[in-house]
Amino acid sequence: xxxxxxxxRYLVKRTGEKVFLECVQDMDHENMFWYRQDPGLGLRLxxxxxxxxxxEKGDIPExxxxxxxxxxxxxxxxxxxxxxxxxxxxxASSFTSARLVDTQYFxxxxxxxxx
Amino acid sequence: AQSVTQLDSHVxxxxxxxxxxxxxxxxxxxxxxxxYVQHPNxxxxxxxxxxxxxxxxxxxxxxxxxxxxxxxxxxxxxxSAHMSDAAEYFCVVSDRNSGYALNFGKGTSLLVTP
Numbered sequence: 001x002x003x004x005x006x007x008x009r010y011l012v013k014r015t016g017e018k019v020f021l022e023c024v025q026d027m028d029h030e031n032m033f034w035y036r037q038d039p040g041l042g043l044r045l046x047x048x049x050x051x052x053x054x055x056e057k058g059d060i061p062e063x064x065x066x067x068x069x070x071x072x073x074x075x076x077x078x079x080x081x082x083x084x085x086x087x088x089x090x091x092a093s094s095f096t097s098a099r100l101v102d103t104q105y106f107x108x109x110x111x112x113x114x115x
Numbered sequence: 116a117q118s119v120t121q122l123d124s125h126v127x128x129x130x131x132x133x134x135x136x137x138x139x140x141x142x143x144x145x146x147x148x149x150x151y152v153q154h155p156n157x158x159x160x161x162x163x164x165x166x167x168x169x170x171x172x173x174x175x176x177x178x179x180x181x182x183x184x185x186x187x188x189x190x191x192x193x194x195s196a197h198m199s200d201a202a203e204y205f206c207v208v209s210d211r212n213s214g215y216a217l218n219f220g221k222g223t224s225l226l227v228t229p
Contacts, residue, residue, distance in 0.1 A: 042220055042221040104217060105161075
């Protein structure tokens, strides 16, 4: 069965803290993604990676960075957390197919609150 | 540039009646289109996807969607709603110009009443 796991379901941090969100997939997928989900805004892409050590900016990369040292793991880093980064963070992964666009499989999400 | 518009932010239906969730898209290339569902406190799950094969796509749990290029629409339907269908639904578009990324609509919240 397809599995994407995220390190925490709920996280509370203070303004200015460095925050790490971890995502692991066990499907040998090449592509991994980080989104944030906010009410009324849907999902917005922060960063994605199509290979180990490769990364591409999404629509809203400001204030975030990512790391992909191993194929199965993709980390989202908030260098200095701010209250406007309070959100639900979703990780996803997918294969690379001939059409480039394939089904993305999502983790359960991490609800981050920054105080 | 590609984009997707979900025409209703909230839809309410009675159990046993049809469901229609509307989605319009814009894309410069032949798009791939998806519907995802998110139940409360659960992750996103793929309902169905269109990738230029048959224009009527059948998904899980009795849902289906029809790709209409002339209307740039990809509406989601189900003949008879069940209480367990209450959830948030997202229409998603992607095309080869966007590479690997998906472009999500803002979501439609489906309420099913007894």
